[in-house]
């Protein structure tokens with residue numbers, strides 16, 4: 001797993017390895033001691049708050065130097081390609097790159113020529129492995145297992161890279177996966193049953209709501225009835241099982257995918273997901289760099 005581009009790049013054993021390391025490191029500063037400075041470049045070609053900041057904090061907690069990048073002020077404006085941009089990061093000393101890009105599968109044009117690990121921070125409607133791993137971590141932290149945990153992924157499934165990464169990964173780890181959402185946003189390529197939101201709230205152990213991906217829709221949709229028809233209203237939340245939890249990758253369209261006041265209700269793990277994301281990304285970086293030969297046989301200094 002030198003690159004982490006899709007969840008298929010990780011075996012179950014490697015997934016559990018990341019989750020275990022993230023748990024060990026949760027709340028800790030664990031600088032990796034190298035005999036040379038380590039640089040990581042974060043190349044974000046699509047907006048991001050969580051993923052970008054979280055990778056940056058993860059890199060700094062590992063003691064790495066972060067090479068920030070802004071497409072608007074880069075040589076992309078002079079016509080430089082994605083490939084040449086990444087090769088440049090490698091040439092000037094980056095040991096890994098984190099890339100978010102609107103093009104699904106952007107990494108296919110990179111993998112043959114780039115020899116440092118690439119961590120996918122989201123590719124169009126493709127996949128979002130770091131989000132998936134932090135979702136897995138949060139579910140595992142809650143239930144201590146994936147076996148028979150019923151996860152319902154609900155909303156704009158068709159345009160969601162989070163849904164695709166999670167559905168397959170959860171299924172192969174033993175969870176029961178169902179989907180829910182409006183007919184026009186169904187993804188019939190995903191081999192999982194669809195249920196109505198009113199069944200979903202009663203059956204789910206983890207209800208994973210998805211953001212409406214307005215930026216990926218050919219035409220804007222009227223969202224005024226979405227909450228009542230497909231979202232998590234206060235009345236629906238009251239019908240959830242006692243121990244069940246609410247997840248959302250965020251950003252949340254408050255009052256659309258879910259009632260505003262439910263974002264921080266007791267059973268919501270939305271901000272816990274963000275917190276967990278830092279430690280999961282630390283574990284991903286360590287694993288990818290180790291596998292890619294970019295880390296010496298490392299030791300860490302732990303500081304709380």
Ligand code: CP
Nearest residue numbers: 048049050051249250
């Ligand atoms: N969940 C997520 O990917 O958020 P950002 O788009 O803010 O990174």
